[in-house]
Amino acid sequence: MSTLRSTHEWQAADAAHFLHPFTDFKGLAAKGSRIITRADNIYLWDSDGHKLLDAMSGLWCVNVGYGQEALVQAAARQMRELPFYNAFFQTATPPAIELAEVLAEVAPPQFKHVFFSGSGSEGNDTVVRMARRYWDLLGQPQRQVIISRHNAYHGSTMAGASLGGMSGMHAQGGLPIPGIEHIEQPYWWEHGRTQGLTRDEFGLVAARWLEERILAIGAEKVAAFIGEPVQGAGGVIVPPATYWPEVQRICDKYGVLLVSDEVICGFGRTGRWFGCETMGTRPDLMTFAKGVTSGYVPLGGVMVGERMARVLIEQGGEFNHGYTYSGHPVACAVALANIGLIRSLGLVEHVHDEVGPYLAQQYRSLAEHPLVGDAETCGLMGALLLVKDKKSGAAFPPELEIGMVCRGHCFREGLVMRAVGERMIVAPPLVITRAQIDEMVALIRRCLDLTLADARRAGWLA
Numbered sequence: 001m002s003t004l005r006s007t008h009e010w011q012a013a014d015a016a017h018f019l020h021p022f023t024d025f026k027g028l029a030a031k032g033s034r035i036i037t038r039a040d041n042i043y044l045w046d047s048d049g050h051k052l053l054d055a056m057s058g059l060w061c062v063n064v065g066y067g068q069e070a071l072v073q074a075a076a077r078q079m080r081e082l083p084f085y086n087a088f089f090q091t092a093t094p095p096a097i098e099l100a101e102v103l104a105e106v107a108p109p110q111f112k113h114v115f116f117s118g119s120g121s122e123g124n125d126t127v128v129r130m131a132r133r134y135w136d137l138l139g140q141p142q143r144q145v146i147i148s149r150h151n152a153y154h155g156s157t158m159a160g161a162s163l164g165g166m167s168g169m170h171a172q173g174g175l176p177i178p179g180i181e182h183i184e185q186p187y188w189w190e191h192g193r194t195q196g197l198t199r200d201e202f203g204l205v206a207a208r209w210l211e212e213r214i215l216a217i218g219a220e221k222v223a224a225f226i227g228e229p230v231q232g233a234g235g236v237i238v239p240p241a242t243y244w245p246e247v248q249r250i251c252d253k254y255g256v257l258l259v260s261d262e263v264i265c266g267f268g269r270t271g272r273w274f275g276c277e278t279m280g281t282r283p284d285l286m287t288f289a290k291g292v293t294s295g296y297v298p299l300g301g302v303m304v305g306e307r308m309a310r311v312l313i314e315q316g317g318e319f320n321h322g323y324t325y326s327g328h329p330v331a332c333a334v335a336l337a338n339i340g341l342i343r344s345l346g347l348v349e350h351v352h353d354e355v356g357p358y359l360a361q362q363y364r365s366l367a368e369h370p371l372v373g374d375a376e377t378c379g380l381m382g383a384l385l386l387v388k389d390k391k392s393g394a395a396f397p398p399e400l401e402i403g404m405v406c407r408g409h410c411f412r413e414g415l416v417m418r419a420v421g422e423r424m425i426v427a428p429p430l431v432i433t434r435a436q437i438d439e440m441v442a443l444i445r446r447c448l449d450l451t452l453a454d455a456r457r458a459g460w461l462a
Ligand SMILES: *Cc1c(COP(=O)(O)O)cnc(C)c1O
Pocket: 060, 118, 119, 120, 121, 122, 124, 153, 154, 155, 156, 228, 232, 233, 261, 262, 263, 264, 289, 290, 300
């Protein structure tokens, strides 16, 4: 297919018919999409044959890297055997049952049950339905409010976007839906550094914003708190080590359910199977998607802790919720092969013991670059904050779009690194080697140098 048309022809057809997610349709049509045609390991190729190191794992999902034949074979085998059957009418398929079983093995011990969805957004819709249903069943129907955080990302359905704290998303389509509140994010650079707090001091302050909000609403009205262990789409915001344990203490104190959105952090990204294990929390619900299949096919879901599962099972009656593709056999077969590969390659340990610490070490050296104000990593996620003045930490004016300038250099130099405002972020496939991290970091350094040269030439520096 990809060889049949020229880049220009693909771009013309794309502009004529394909409305892309999170895109200025007109702007992209004028510029033309980059057409990605194939991939292997941690590399992509576009329709002009240009090779790119994919430091974003597609969209945070290709944990085992591209070209893994075991996943391809699993999909083909399952499609031949049974491409689809539903789980609505007292039926089930072997891959869905087996995946539920395997998820209960790899998840923290409180999780024995799973509800499948087709995506992370749908998983978070399930979270809202399930948390509120749980409190109804316990005779506390007034416990409806779910607290989340500004600059969180929990997907793009009505509930997902409402739980998320992206102001641009709330500005379109009448969001958030009722009963969702947001507190400030645990972003030390923005809210702690300027107050003269250490990271650890700030972590406690940020967690107590949750307690203050619970008390302001009334604990008897709060159903749950939801957060990503490390905020991904918000710019890889790594919370201080003190933050999550304090959040856990507060949720316990007021009986509020804790929901860990593991769509990015799950399946090894932080160096443990799930981010909550790295952060030291015991969530009641965990949303997953992305890395569960390494993005080879869509799949998501919610792990349900025993505290909730017992109530939903014993007292629940019918739960009036589900998706056509809940437990899709092909997706589940691919997830089983993917988890099998994460286990047999020892990828969680590889991140924890080997490439995670190595990335952290490389980022400490990148922190010395004149354009970098702050550098942080967690497992195989990393962020560099670009600043105008390294000494004072003063920011570039947003209209200069310094992140996009840097991102432009990355694409030209053969690196996919994402810009979130002034934060340049990476989350490479977990199969990445030390030598490939060296290659990635050399590309990052070159792009920082090129961006610095641009900024000097334009007189943007302090
Ligand atoms: C991507 C993402 C989602 C949404 O998942 P989709 O599969 O795109 O619906 C939810 N939460 C987090 C943390 C994510 O990164």
